[in-house]
Amino acid sequence: MRKEITTVLFDLDGTLLPMDQDLFVKDYFGRLAAWLAPYGYDPQATVQAVWKGTAAMTANDGTMTNEERFWQVFDQVTGRDNRSSYDVFDTFYRQEFPKVQASTGFDPDAAVIIHDLKKAGYTVILATNPLFPRVATQERIRWAGLDLNDLDMVTTYEDCSFCKPNPLYFKEITDKMGIDPRKCAMVGNDAGEDLPAGSLGMDVFLLTRDLINSKNIDISTCAQGDMHDLRCWLGL
Numbered sequence: 001m002r003k004e005i006t007t008v009l010f011d012l013d014g015t016l017l018p019m020d021q022d023l024f025v026k027d028y029f030g031r032l033a034a035w036l037a038p039y040g041y042d043p044q045a046t047v048q049a050v051w052k053g054t055a056a057m058t059a060n061d062g063t064m065t066n067e068e069r070f071w072q073v074f075d076q077v078t079g080r081d082n083r084s085s086y087d088v089f090d091t092f093y094r095q096e097f098p099k100v101q102a103s104t105g106f107d108p109d110a111a112v113i114i115h116d117l118k119k120a121g122y123t124v125i126l127a128t129n130p131l132f133p134r135v136a137t138q139e140r141i142r143w144a145g146l147d148l149n150d151l152d153m154v155t156t157y158e159d160c161s162f163c164k165p166n167p168l169y170f171k172e173i174t175d176k177m178g179i180d181p182r183k184c185a186m187v188g189n190d191a192g193e194d195l196p197a198g199s200l201g202m203d204v205f206l207l208t209r210d211l212i213n214s215k216n217i218d219i220s221t222c223a224q225g226d227m228h229d230l231r232c233w234l235g236l
Contacts, residue, residue, distance in 0.1 A: 004182075004183055005122075005183055005184065005185050005203065006122060006123060006179070006183045006184075007122065007123040007124075007125060007177070007179050007183060007184040007185070008117055008122050008123070008124055008125070008184070008185045008186075008187060008234065009125045009126075009127035009170075009173065009184060009185065009186045009187065009197070009202070010114070010124065010125070010126055010127060010187045010188070011127060011128055011129075011186075011187065011188035011189060011190065011193075011194055012126060012128035012137075012140055012141070012144065013128065013129075013140070014188075014189040014190065014207075014209075014210035014212065015110075015187060015188050015189045015207050015210075016107070016110040016111075016114070016126075016144040016146070017104055017105070017106075017107075017110070017140060017143055017144040018104065018105030018106065018107050018209060018210055019103070019104040019105060019210065020103075020210075021210075021212070023103050024100065024103045024104060026103075027100050027102070027103040028097070028100050028103075029047050029050065031092075031096050031097070031099065031100060032046070032047075032050070032092060032096075032097075033046050033047055035088075035092045035096050036085075036088065036089075036092075039085060039088055041078070045077075045078065046078075048077065049073075049074050049077040049078050050074070052073055052074075052077050053069075053070040053071070053073045053074040053077070054070070054131055056069050056070065056072070056073040057069050057070050057130075057131055057157065057163050058131075058163045058164075059163075060161055060162055060163060060166075061161075061162075062161040062162055062168065062172075063161070064161065065157065065158060065159070065160065065161055066130050066131065066157035066158075066160050066161065066162075066163060067133070067157045067158045070157060071083075089133075090133075090135060093133060093135045093136045093139065094135060097136055097139055098139055101139075101143045104143055106143070106144075106145065107144075107209075107227065108145060109227040109231075110144055110145065110146075110227070111144065111145035111146050111150070113227070113230065113231060113234070113236065114146060114150050114151070115150065116236050117234065117236070118150065120236070123152045123177070123179065124150070124151055124152055125151065125152055125153040125154075125155075125173060125177070126141065126151045126153065126154040126155065127155055127169075127170070127173060127186065127188075127197075128140075128154070128155060129155075129163055129164045129169075129193065130155040130156050130157045130159070130160035130163060130169075131157060131163065132156060132157060133156060133157055133158065134154075134156040134157075134158055134159075137154060137155075137156045138154075141154070152177075153173065153176070153177060155169075155173065160172060164190075164193035164194065164196070165192055165193045165194075165195075165196045166196070167196045167197070167199045167200055170186070170196070170197045170200050170202065171200060174200070181197075181200035181201050181202050182200075182201035182202070184197075184200075184201075184202045184203070185202060185203040185204070185205065185234075186198075186202045186203070186204045186205070187204075187205045187207065187230065188204070188205075188206060188207070189206060189207045189208075189209070189210050189211055189212060190211075190212040190213075191206060191211070191212065191213040191215070191217045191219050191222075192212070192213070192214060192215050192217065193212075194206065195217065195219070195222065203223070204222060204223065205222075205223045205224065205225075205230055205233055206219060206222055206223070206224040207224070207225070207226070207227070207230065208224050208225060208226060209226060209227075211224075
């Protein structure tokens with residue numbers, strides 16, 4: 001890694017938090033649909049509406065937050081004003097969502113690397129795709145053995161107006177933090193979502209444990225490997 005790096009951005013799902021995405025999504029959506037059913041939400045239609053809301057956030061153009069974009073589309077797809085149900089969703093994330101942890105793994109080295117970087121004076125940012133509300137992101141951070149105090153910034157759907165793989169997502173982070181992207185490194189596991197950080201001049205490291213490369217991008221020249229390789233790359 002280049003010596004002038006001062007800030008390290010980390011993805012969460014599949015990076016700091018080991019997981020099988022398909023297993024996680026199945027458990028998460030299954031619980032969400034079951035939770036909402038007593039409130040008049042058809043399970044199958046709910047899942048479809050969430051997917052369309054997620055797609056809308058991924059394509060967000062910066063004119064509104066991801067939170068606003070999600071609910072705009074979710075209302076359109078469900079044909080109802082869901083504002084009265086916000087508390088129902090919030091309660092889901094506080095009471096039922098924690099059970100989804102059983103569908104994820106745990107890597108103690110993840111928290112150690114974060115703590116070591118902080119001790120070494122680096123700024124550490126959790127650059128998880130901002131598709132989740134803050135309450136759900138905080139819960140997933142806990143699953144990784146971390147808490148908010150370990151991180152200098154966390155991206156959530158309330159605070160962001162872009163998503164990966166849009167390079168403007170990474171620019172939004174650096175603009176908010178007032179940092180030079182050329183002095184940043186991005187650590188992730190998804191070639192399609194994390195490599196675009198390189199277009200801003202960031203160094204990129206791909207963790208291969210739960211590597212995702214659905215578009216078969218050539219990653220042969222990209223720094224990559226396991227947690228041990230990452231520590232060496234970071235100079236820890």
